[in-house]
Amino acid sequence: MPNDKYDIQELLQRDVYVNDKKVGKIVGERHHPNEARVRSMRLQVESDVADEFMRKPAELVPLPKELVHSIRNDGTVKLSKSMRELQRRWRNTVRIDEKLYAPDEMLDRAVLDNQGQEIGVITDLFKVKRTYKGVIVQVRIGVQKKYGVEAQLRIPINAFSRTRERLDEVVLSRTFDKVLTLPSYVTLNEMSDEEE
Secondary structure, three states: OOOOOOOHHHHOOOEEEEOOEEEEEEEEEOOOOOHHHOOEEEEEEOHHHHHHHOOOOOOEEEEEHHHEEEEOOOOOEEEOOOHHHHHHHHHOOEEEOOEEEOHHHHOOOEEEOOOOOEEEEEEEEEEEOOEEEEEEEEEOHHHHHHHOOOOEEEEEHHHEEEEEOOOOEEEEOOOHHHHOOOHHHHHHHHOOHHHO
16 A cells, blocks of 8 residues: 555644554654655654653654555554554664654754854764764865865764754754864764774
8 A cells, every 4th residue: 555645734633553552643744845855754752652662752753654554534543563663763763852853854954053053964874883873964165164174074963952843954052163072073073984
């Protein structure tokens, strides 16, 4: 059954179930000019599900669109996979400000420091020992010149404080020059590709 036949507007505010277990409620999706790039919706998770199926509970998580099986007669959304599959997918995410984001929700976002200076755009994510530890940012030319940095940098996930959903931005917790001195930043940028 084709799963991408549902428009996000049809699914908004609907309760989501795996068999008879209520997982949460669909609250939206990332706003992106290229709709095909957005493969996840945002799901507000039931607190008991978060406690049971996450290492560290989060309130908002990604729900991969391909897992939507159907809309039941009562209007609720049925998923095609088990809780174990959802749990596996939630482990393969990025945590920012107690919310989980799928890799597709992070790509192409602008990176700003806490003063509003745009640093660049996220082009990729990378893992260290099977966990996402950072993003690869294509740095703006002006920022490269001002700070004497490379065209591409690795910024650690723990340097981000929040996302701005409507503006498609990720905001650092400090100024960019302070980020450049973080031990996690230094470690990631000195790491060779084989170490990842």
